[in-house]
C-alpha cells in the first residue's frame with residue numbers, strides 16, 4: 001500500500017516551545033505550516049519548568065492560568081554546605097508544568113488554524129522534488145519547501161541534514177517528590193528555589209517548587225553521568241529525603257557556544273535542536289522562543305520573495321543569541337576557578353545578586369556584563385567595600 005502524500009510550504013518537526021511558537025508566528029504572518037510531533041499531547045517533558053521573566057516577555061499575556069509558583073527568593077549553597085538566601089522585590093521567574101505549558105502553546109496554534117499532527121514521528125528526510133524536501137513520517141510522506149527542526153536535543157532533522165550544532169552536552173537528572181514528604185521544611189520552598197553550586201565543575205543542583213511537588217535535580221557534563229547520580233543521592237540526603245525512592249528521569253541538554261552551522265539549504269534548526277540552551281544556567285526555553293521568532297521572520301521574508309532571507313537566519317542567531325551563550329559559558333568557566341570566592345561575594349554583597357536578578361528579568365545580559373567586565377576594578381571595589389564593613393578596632 002502506498003503512503004498518503006501531503007504537501008506544505010513549511011514543515012515544523014517538534015511541538016515544544018520552539019516549534020509551537022514558530023508555527024504560531026507563521027500563521028500570524030499568513031503562512032499555513034504543518035507541525036508534527038512524535039508524542040501525543042499533552043506530553044511529559046523532563047524539565048524544571050522555570051520560566052524567567054525574560055522568557056515570559058516573549059510569551060502571550062494570557063499565559064496566567066498555566067503559571068504556578070512565583071519565585072522571588074533563591075537559597076544558595078556551595079558544595080551542599082552552609083546556605084544563605086537572597087530576595088528580590090520583583091518576581092524572578094515562575095514555574096510551570098511542561099505538560100500544561102506546552103499544551104497551552106499547541107492549543108494556541110490549533111486555535112489560529114494550524115494543522116497539528118501529534119503521535120506522528122519523522123523518520124527520515126529525502127531531497128526533492130526540485131528544491132523541496134520529502135519527509136517520511138510514521139504515517140505518510142510530506143513534501144515541504146522549507147523544513148524546520150524543532151525536535152529537541154537529539155534532533156533527527158539535524159542528523160538528516162548533516163548538521164552538528166552542539167559543542168557540549170549536559171545531562172539533567174530530575175525527580176518529582178510530593179512536597180508533603182519534606183514536612184515543615186517544604187514551606188520554605190513556595191516562593192524560593194534552591195541552588196547548590198561548586199560541588200561538580202560545570203554542574204549544579206536545584207529544587208524548584210511547582211504546586212504540590214518539588215522538582216529535585218542535578219545537571220552537569222554528560223561524561224560525568226555516574227558522579228551526577230551520586231550527587232543527586234547526596235542532594236536527597238541533604239534535604240532529608242535520603243530514604244525516598246521516586247523515578248529519576250534523565251534528559252540531555254545541548255550547548256552551542258560557537259557559531260556552528262544550524263541551517264543547510266532550506267533546512268533550519270531552532271531551540272534545543274540548534275543546541276541553544278544556556279551552558280551555565282541550563283535555561284533553554286528563552287532561546288527556544290527567541291530562535292523560533294527569528295526563524296519565523298526570515299521564513300516569512302523568504303515566502304515574500306526575498307530569496308536570501310533564509311540564509312540570514314544563521315547570521316541573526318549569531319548576532320542576537322550566540323554572544324550571550326558564549327559569554328555565559330565563559331562566566332561558568334570563571335566560576336569554576338574562583339567558585340568559593342564568587343560564592344562569598346554573592347553572600348556578602350548585594351551588587352552581584354542585583355546583577356543576577358537583572359539577568360533573570362532580561363534587563364541585563366551576560367554579553368553586556370562581559371563587555372563591561374573589568375576584574376581589576378571589581379577587585380578594588382570589593383576591597384574598598386570590605387574595608388568599610390570591617391569594624392574599627
Ligand SMILES: Cc1cc2nc3c(=O)[nH]c(=O)nc-3n(C[C@H](O)[C@H](O)[C@H](O)COP(=O)(O)OP(=O)(O)OC[C@H]3O[C@@H](n4cnc5c(N)ncnc54)[C@H](O)[C@@H]3O)c2cc1C
Pocket residue numbers: 013014015016017018019036037038039045046047048049050051120121122123150151152153155156171172173174217250251252253270271272273277282283284285286288
Ligand atoms: C532536567 C532539565 C531541566 C530543565 N529545566 C529548565 C528550566 O527550568 N528552564 C528552562 O528554560 N529550560 C530548562 N531546561 C531546558 C528546556 O527543557 C529545553 O531547552 C526546551 O524544552 C527546548 O525546547 P524545544 O522546543 O527546542 O525542544 P523540546 O521541548 O525538547 O521539544 C521537542 C519536541 O520534538 C519532538 N520530537 C523529537 N523527535 C521527533 C521526531 N523524530 N518526530 C517528531 N517529533 C519529534 C518531541 O516529542 C518534543 O515534543 C531543562 C532541561 C532539562 C533536561
